[in-house]
Amino acid sequence: MKFKLLFVDKLNNEQNRYQSLSDILGEQYEIYFASDSQEALNTLKNNDIDVCLIQFDSTSFNSLDLLTKIKRSFPKTIRILLSEDFSEKLSIRTFNLLHQVIKCPIEDKLLKEKLEPLLILKNLIKNDKLISKLNSEDGIPTLPEIYFKLEKELFSPEVSIHKVVNLISKDISLTTKIFQLVNSAYYGIPAKITDFYQAVNILGLNVIKSIVIYTKVFAHLEKKGELKEIIEAIWNHSILVSSISQKIIFYFTGNRDLAEQAYIAGILHDIGKIILINIEPNYIKELKISRNNAFSDDDLEKSFYGVSHTEIGAYALALWGFPRSIVDAALLHHSSTIVNDFSVSNIIQISHKLANIEGIDSVLYDTFISKEALIEYLSLTKTLESLQ
Incomplete structure (x- = not known):
């Protein structure tokens, strides 16, 4: 059974770019496209979509609203935001709706590397009730905002340890755990x-x-x-x-x-x-x-x-x-x-x-x-x- 991807992007001309992914990803993937929220929801309703990749854009459609609806109505679908900005345009509410953020633009081969670990999910847990429980508010936690900010620094051309220190030093539990680890035997x-x-x-x-x-x-x-x-x-x-x-x-x-x-x-x-x-x-x-x-x-x-x-x-x-x-x-x-x-x-x-x-x-x-x-x-x- 193929692994189904849905790309949501307002730019229709981008579809040609995404279609070229088929050659890179191979036959195990099946790719769908939507240019707005309604089209995306219809595609999700009519197909067993494994991963939804949403191009973040604050002007054309409300990607946050779409993420909320997907999380509520299609809990088994993995939610990934494609964005050029990891922090300023993304609110704390956004992070609570996401499984991952992928920094754009991204090369096709790197995108494939990001998607490959997800293939394992297709056959790992098949109990729908358990999957829904894992994807509920009390199940697998979404990644915290600080994680995405660290990710942003890692992808920065000039990684700054000073920025990382300023970022995480405000979190007492995190700094305590780091000191505990570095000073351990x-x-x-x-x-x-x-x-x-x-x-x-x-x-x-x-x-x-x-x-x-x-x-x-x-x-x-x-x-x-x-x-x-x-x-x-x-x-x-x-x-x-x-x-x-x-x-x-x-x-x-x-x-x-x-x-x-x-x-x-x-x-x-x-x-x-x-x-x-x-x-x-x-x-x-x-x-x-x-x-x-x-x-x-x-x-x-x-x-x-x-x-x-x-x-x-x-x-x-x-x-x-x-x-x-x-x-x-x-x-x-x-x-x-x-x-x-x-x-x-x-x-x-x-x-x-x-x-x-x-x-x-x-x-x-x-x-x-x-x-x-x-x-x-x-x-x-x-x-x-x-x-x-």
């Missing part, structure tokens, strides 16, 4: 970091973006005292997985970009648990039960909800526009590891297993001084798993 910095500019510079903007998401998803849950211990445990586990993943990939490949992707994937790999805590009041109780029976977390979750936290996490990350490597890392982190594969998703699987070994972070290099030693350990682990 995982970074191993001898002197305590107290300068916020230095902290942001050490972590990097892409990591900061992942912390923004994590912090904002947690925000209202942290107010519930009974959840504090569990939330802290999930955060500590996620950071440990991040640290191990980053170290393994960089140690064996020397690739800094892959190491950063692995770190971000580690932070976000269990985000599905947080979303389940939010939408299912009994999830915490059931999660505790899973520690004392033969089911894996995924098996138990599927028995209760028909879906696992790995699938929900992948769904959310794809919805938010993360690259396929990070989406796959969330989806597959409970899968069996491929012992000689050093992709981001496989490293997260490896690190997820290693993180359960007490003291593993401090002895990582001493234990696995070579790629072969790590592979030998994982092979043994896999053999033991098959015997259980």
